[in-house]
Amino acid sequence: MTQSNPSAANGDTSSRGLWSSRLAFILAVTGSSVGLGNVWKFPYITGENGGGAFVLVYLACIAVIGIPILMAEVFLGRNGRHNPITSMRLVAERNLASPLWRVSAIVGMIAAFVILSFYSVIGGWAAAYIGHGATGDFVGGNPDTINAMFGNLLASPGELLLWHSLFMALVVLVVSRGLKKGLERSVTILMPALFVLLLVAVGYATTTGHFGEAVTFLFKPDFGKLSINGVLIALGHAFFTLSLGMAIMMAYGSYLGRDVSIGRTAVIVGVTDTLVALLAGLAIFPVVFANNLEAGAGPGLIFQTLPLAFGQMPMGSVFGTLFFVLLVFAAWTSAISLLEPVVEWVEEKTTLGRSGSAMLVGFLCWALGIVSILSLNLWSDVTPLAMFERFEGKTFFDLMDYFTANVMLPLSGMLTALFVGWCVARESLKKDVGLDGKLFGVWYGLTRYVTPVAVAVVFVYNLLS
Ligand code: PHE
Numbered sequence: 001m002t003q004s005n006p007s008a009a010n011g012d013t014s015s016r017g018l019w020s021s022r023l024a025f026i027l028a029v030t031g032s033s034v035g036l037g038n039v040w041k042f043p044y045i046t047g048e049n050g051g052g053a054f055v056l057v058y059l060a061c062i063a064v065i066g067i068p069i070l071m072a073e074v075f076l077g078r079n080g081r082h083n084p085i086t087s088m089r090l091v092a093e094r095n096l097a098s099p100l101w102r103v104s105a106i107v108g109m110i111a112a113f114v115i116l117s118f119y120s121v122i123g124g125w126a127a128a129y130i131g132h133g134a135t136g137d138f139v140g141g142n143p144d145t146i147n148a149m150f151g152n153l154l155a156s157p158g159e160l161l162l163w164h165s166l167f168m169a170l171v172v173l174v175v176s177r178g179l180k181k182g183l184e185r186s187v188t189i190l191m192p193a194l195f196v197l198l199l200v201a202v203g204y205a206t207t208t209g210h211f212g213e214a215v216t217f218l219f220k221p222d223f224g225k226l227s228i229n230g231v232l233i234a235l236g237h238a239f240f241t242l243s244l245g246m247a248i249m250m251a252y253g254s255y256l257g258r259d260v261s262i263g264r265t266a267v268i269v270g271v272t273d274t275l276v277a278l279l280a281g282l283a284i285f286p287v288v289f290a291n292n293l294e295a296g297a298g299p300g301l302i303f304q305t306l307p308l309a310f311g312q313m314p315m316g317s318v319f320g321t322l323f324f325v326l327l328v329f330a331a332w333t334s335a336i337s338l339l340e341p342v343v344e345w346v347e348e349k350t351t352l353g354r355s356g357s358a359m360l361v362g363f364l365c366w367a368l369g370i371v372s373i374l375s376l377n378l379w380s381d382v383t384p385l386a387m388f389e390r391f392e393g394k395t396f397f398d399l400m401d402y403f404t405a406n407v408m409l410p411l412s413g414m415l416t417a418l419f420v421g422w423c424v425a426r427e428s429l430k431k432d433v434g435l436d437g438k439l440f441g442v443w444y445g446l447t448r449y450v451t452p453v454a455v456a457v458v459f460v461y462n463l464l465s
Pocket of ligand 1: 240
């Protein structure tokens with residue numbers, strides 16, 4: 001994915017390679033951001049949080065907080081030209097700020113590690129569904145049979161472990177070889193293909209007779225249905241879905257050429273990511289309503305609805321199988337970006353080398369994933385924080401998801417915004433970010449004031465409620 005460009009020609013003094021083109025960078029960033037977050041998580045949290053009002057807050061968070069932070073992270077990476085922690089230290093030194101700001105990258109890396117552990121388990125679910133699609137299990141399915149299929153998967157720790165192990169092995173494989181052309185090419189082909197298949201699913205959804213109901217559910221806000229915790233979840237998901245607050249965009253930005261406009265690129269990625277999520281919603285909710293399913297069914301939602309849709313449409317087995325293949329790919333490119341920063345760091349701090357580090361981190365992450373697997377069956381009654389009302393009924397798996405996405409990522413993102421907004425010289429930002437006059441002012445204001453204040457307000461409200 002990177003090649004040894006004469007980076008000095010761009011005014012860069014370091015000898016690291018650069019992305020082969022602006023498109024390559026956009027694809028890699030899109031590969032990281034479009035994943036299970038869009039297709040699996042967005043629909044189910046939207047269902048759990050009442051629809052329209054939640055979606056509106058989520059869109060606002062993407063526009064006002066997500067995209068500006070994406071720009072800030074890419075800026076830090078390109079300005080520092082090292083791994084995220086070192087980059088932050090260097091940028092801090094240049095701007096006479098405290099090196100302690102790099103705490104934000106450290107919090108992010110811990111979050112990345114924990115997220116990957118359960119992300120791989122969900123990636124495993126998607127992989128298991130490739131098999132179900134291919135063997136015709138979706139055909140003629142009704143809500144009961146499809147629910148049973150999902151229930152059986154979750155009830156079987158052995159099967160879950162198998163798919164989780166396979167998925168993690170795939171991720172470790174790529175990361176241990178370094179990110180090469182292969183990934184770039186697969187993103188070029190597979191991301192558009194996933195998009196097309198989502199359109200097919202939306203096309204089917206329009207024939208269910210409940211499309212209008214779904215559009216109303218998704219886009220007509222009813223703020224009575226949105227809790228303050230729902231606002232926190234929308235905010236957290238804006239970070240999760242754009243892969244922010246984890247130093248990933250810093251790592252990717254460190255290979256970005258000087259001539260690329262950070263601003264424009266961030267907008268393209270933000271819009272693409274959002275479109276994929278909305279398409280997933282439009283594919284899923286008509287099926288939910290047509291079959292009298294529960295919109296708030298939780299993490300199983302897409303696995304209980306899409307197979308029904310595929311089972312009823314012509315050539316459903318082909319489309320269904322293909323869809324889950326592409327979903328696994330989308331998850332894979334995201335998971336790679338989750339493992340990459342931690343591996344880079346271990347590689348630098350130890351003598352294990354690239355593949356040794358990838359294997360070590362991958363193994364530890366895999367082991368932690370077992371906790372999530374057990375949460376789905378043998379430990380499904382273990383709710384460690386049940387003494388707090390908010391966490392009643394939440395298993396280890398639910399809690400890891402909650403704390404990483406809704407606490408650690410926004411916190412790390414807030415620190416990044418504060419650092420870029422208040423410690424980095426305005427002129428250096430202006431020169432680097434590539435937005436002209438007015439737009440720069442808007443971004444600067446959002447980064448300096450709006451993001452930190454918004455995150456702080458949502459946090460405080462949540463603590464008090
Ligand atoms: N953004 C990815 C998704 O939406 C998940 C992810 C989160 C990837 C954090 C990397 C970092 O699925």
